[in-house]
Amino acid sequence: MMIKFHETHIEMAHGAGGKASRRLVEGLIAPHLMPETLLLEDAASLAFSGQLVFTSDSFVVKPLRFPGGSIGDLAVNGTVNDLAVSGAEPLALMISLIIEEGLESVVLEHELRAMAQAASKAGVKILGGDTKVVEHGKADGLYISSAGIGRYQENLKLSMERVAPGDKIILSGPIGNHGITILLARGELDLSANLVSDTRSVWPFVKVLAETVPQGLKWMRDPTRGGVASVLNELARDSALGIELEEERIPVHPAVRGACEILGLDPLHIANEGQFLAVVSALEADKALAGLQALAGTEEAQMIGQITEAHSKTVVAKTLYGGARVVDMLVGDPLPRIC
Amino acid sequence: MKYVDEFRNPELIKKTCAEIKRRVDPTRTYRIMEICGGHTHAIYRFGLKDLLPETIEFVHGPGCPVCVLPMARLDEGLSLSENPDVILTAFGDMMRVPGTQGTLLEHKARGRDIRMVYSPLDALKLAETNPERQVIFFAIGFETTAPSTALTLKRARLLGLKNFTVFCNHVVIAPPLKALLDSPDMRLDAFIGPGHVSTVIGCKPYEFIARDYQKPVVVSGFEPLDLLQSVLMIVKQLNQEEARVENQYARAVSWEGNLAAQKAMAETFSLRPRFEWRGLGQIPQSAFAVSEAYSEWDSEKRFAIVKTRTTEPFRARCGEVLQGLIKPNDCPLFANDCHPEHPTGALMVSSEGACAAYYTYVHRQQGVFE
Numbered sequence: 001m002m003i004k005f006h007e008t009h010i011e012m013a014h015g016a017g018g019k020a021s022r023r024l025v026e027g028l029i030a031p032h033l034m035p036e037t038l039l040l041e042d043a044a045s046l047a048f049s050g051q052l053v054f055t056s057d058s059f060v061v062k063p064l065r066f067p068g069g070s071i072g073d074l075a076v077n078g079t080v081n082d083l084a085v086s087g088a089e090p091l092a093l094m095i096s097l098i099i100e101e102g103l104e105s106v107v108l109e110h111e112l113r114a115m116a117q118a119a120s121k122a123g124v125k126i127l128g129g130d131t132k133v134v135e136h137g138k139a140d141g142l143y144i145s146s147a148g149i150g151r152y153q154e155n156l157k158l159s160m161e162r163v164a165p166g167d168k169i170i171l172s173g174p175i176g177n178h179g180i181t182i183l184l185a186r187g188e189l190d191l192s193a194n195l196v197s198d199t200r201s202v203w204p205f206v207k208v209l210a211e212t213v214p215q216g217l218k219w220m221r222d223p224t225r226g227g228v229a230s231v232l233n234e235l236a237r238d239s240a241l242g243i244e245l246e247e248e249r250i251p252v253h254p255a256v257r258g259a260c261e262i263l264g265l266d267p268l269h270i271a272n273e274g275q276f277l278a279v280v281s282a283l284e285a286d287k288a289l290a291g292l293q294a295l296a297g298t299e300e301a302q303m304i305g306q307i308t309e310a311h312s313k314t315v316v317a318k319t320l321y322g323g324a325r326v327v328d329m330l331v332g333d334p335l336p337r338i339c
Numbered sequence: 340m341k342y343v344d345e346f347r348n349p350e351l352i353k354k355t356c357a358e359i360k361r362r363v364d365p366t367r368t369y370r371i372m373e374i375c376g377g378h379t380h381a382i383y384r385f386g387l388k389d390l391l392p393e394t395i396e397f398v399h400g401p402g403c404p405v406c407v408l409p410m411a412r413l414d415e416g417l418s419l420s421e422n423p424d425v426i427l428t429a430f431g432d433m434m435r436v437p438g439t440q441g442t443l444l445e446h447k448a449r450g451r452d453i454r455m456v457y458s459p460l461d462a463l464k465l466a467e468t469n470p471e472r473q474v475i476f477f478a479i480g481f482e483t484t485a486p487s488t489a490l491t492l493k494r495a496r497l498l499g500l501k502n503f504t505v506f507c508n509h510v511v512i513a514p515p516l517k518a519l520l521d522s523p524d525m526r527l528d529a530f531i532g533p534g535h536v537s538t539v540i541g542c543k544p545y546e547f548i549a550r551d552y553q554k555p556v557v558v559s560g561f562e563p564l565d566l567l568q569s570v571l572m573i574v575k576q577l578n579q580e581e582a583r584v585e586n587q588y589a590r591a592v593s594w595e596g597n598l599a600a601q602k603a604m605a606e607t608f609s610l611r612p613r614f615e616w617r618g619l620g621q622i623p624q625s626a627f628a629v630s631e632a633y634s635e636w637d638s639e640k641r642f643a644i645v646k647t648r649t650t651e652p653f654r655a656r657c658g659e660v661l662q663g664l665i666k667p668n669d670c671p672l673f674a675n676d677c678h679p680e681h682p683t684g685a686l687m688v689s690s691e692g693a694c695a696a697y698y699t700y701v702h703r704q705q706g707v708f709e
Binding site for chain 2: 188189190264319320321322323324325326328331
């Protein structure tokens with residue numbers, strides 16, 4: 001086969017299904033994403049036994065590259081993490097690209113390489129996908145859609161119905177790094193900080209947690225868009241239980257805190273791409289936390305609060321000096337205040 | 340973090356609260372208006388009311404720029420974006436404020452070229468990079484944001500930009516306070532002076548409140564300890580029947596303010612004879628227009644803006660909330676037709692608006708903390 005892709009920019013013809021498409025897919029995309037696949041077919045088939053977990057996600061981040069990662073990293077890790085927090089070992093992904101006409105091939109290649117590396121690091125295979133090209137001005141360079149499958153870990157029983165008053169809430173690490181990094185990377189603010197996105201697969205940590213406290217682990221989620229506040233509000237609402245947070249225990253790096261203070265944002269509303277929240281029974285919570293804190297990558301994990309019978313459907317944060325406030329979901333987009 | 344942690348120190352907060360409790364005279368009222376929306380937000384966010392005796396009552400003042408902008412001005416600004424040559428730029432706070440024809444965000448979604456900027460200088464940059472378009476900056480805010488607009492106007496002149504103008508809605512903090520004090524319904528005992536505005540204008544503009552109306556004013560910072568110290572200073576003044584302007588926020592605010600900023604404003608702006616404030620009506624000499632010397636960069640001069648008259652939403656009582664006459668939840672629309680996701684009045688839009696703060700931190704809390 002050995003088709004080579006030499007074009008410097010992506011054009012409409014690369015999505016038209018003809019020779020140019022073939023050059024793009026066989027000469028650039030497949031060698032990066034599916035180096036072991038010899039024959040490109042319309043669908044992938046794989047042998048499987050057990051309970052399958054299936055998810056999909058799409059990525060439209062701007063800018064495409066930012067400190068600590070890029071859209072390619074997000075496309076792999078985002079989908080891997082949805083599987084992981086559902087209690088599944090991530091196995092394989094499908095990746096679809098929507099490319100804006102005029103995108104430089106080196107930019108695309110950078111993202112293909114990022115996806116290949118992220119997939120290899122996360123231990124998932126990319127089985128296939130699709131490529132479309134849209135007119136100039138339509139897709140901010142590159143959109144990526146991904147779908148993933150994973151094998152549910154039979155020893156786990158994750159269910160919101162098992163969440164009960166007294167259970168503890170564990171957060172895997174510092175929050176807000178991704179959202180604030182993106183905000184600053186857009187260059188619209190005259191602010192800079194020594195900050196990188198936290199994009200990564202959380203499966204290695206979830207795996208250890210699942211092995212440490214298979215019985216006590218009841219529920220997990222990754223606090224992406226909308227942040228920790230939105231995820232916990234959903235849990236409170238859907239379970240009809242209350243959530244009490246101890247604000248000073250929530251790890252937030254100084255740069256994130258500083259940016260949030262300046263912009264009038266709440267770190268609890270800021271997106272993360274490499275953290276997760278876990279609800280663990282009170283009995284096993286200390287063991288779970290110690291297990292995470294012993295791992296490289298989740299050393300800063302904290303027990304940030306608990307499930308309560310009181311204030312059903314509401315998340316409340318206690319402050320250091322005895323005050324308390326309701327933590328609501330994010331309304332609209334976080335719009336920075338002006339004064 | 341420097342300058343934050345010090346002012347959130349639990350021990351000092353507890354100590355200050357205890358001292359306030361010890362000093363309050365149970366036989367009198369302490370009705371304190373925090374002028375600035377940032378203070379309103381902080382009072383709720385940090386749960387300060389829970390820490391103070393009940394005799395201390397906070398009345399939320401008019402210091403929230405988007406809250407006091409009348410609908411007619413929003414409609415007029417929005418109408419500028421009908422022109423396909425125009426890029427209309429505005430601060431994020433403005434994007435969700437409802438006019439009679441909807442919000443800037445809704446019109447942006449339908450294809451108008453409306454962009455959010457973080458600084459008027461970003462709007463200026465847009466004008467430089469889009470020479471074939473007319474870039475308008477929808478300027479709002481008190482003397483806090485007015486200096487940055489002033490400097491942008493000066494820069495536009497320096498660059499000789501022909502495609503940049505400012506739709507000026509900057510307002511001045513002292514006149515509405517005078518209007519409130521002159522109102523027969525006035526029932527305030529003291530004021531917490533705004534922190535950010537005062538970094539620019541200093542403390543002097545509040546002297547008339549102490550001198551002519553015998554009400555104490557304490558200019559305050561925004562952290563819990565700042566606000567509690569300011570309350571304590573007010574309690575001491577009221578107990579001793581004093582009325583002085585004091586500066587709690589001396590780490591940022593000087594008595595004279597920022598003279599360079601004041602000079603830039605004097606050069607680029609002139610006071611309008613009167614300006615309409617949402618809920619407060621027409622107030623003389625309460626807003627800036629772009630000055631004659633800079634009229635080339637004044638949207639109101641460059642474009643034919645159709646003056647509109649609007650009425651406030653039916654049954655909405657924004658004006659009374661703004662004047663501190665009623666609490667947000669006394670309005671019949673509160674939490675029914677007007678909530679943060681679908682605001683009817685502007686006070687529900689900005690996190691610094693009294694209604695939004697009240698909704699987030701009090702309404703949602705009812706039944707939570709007993």
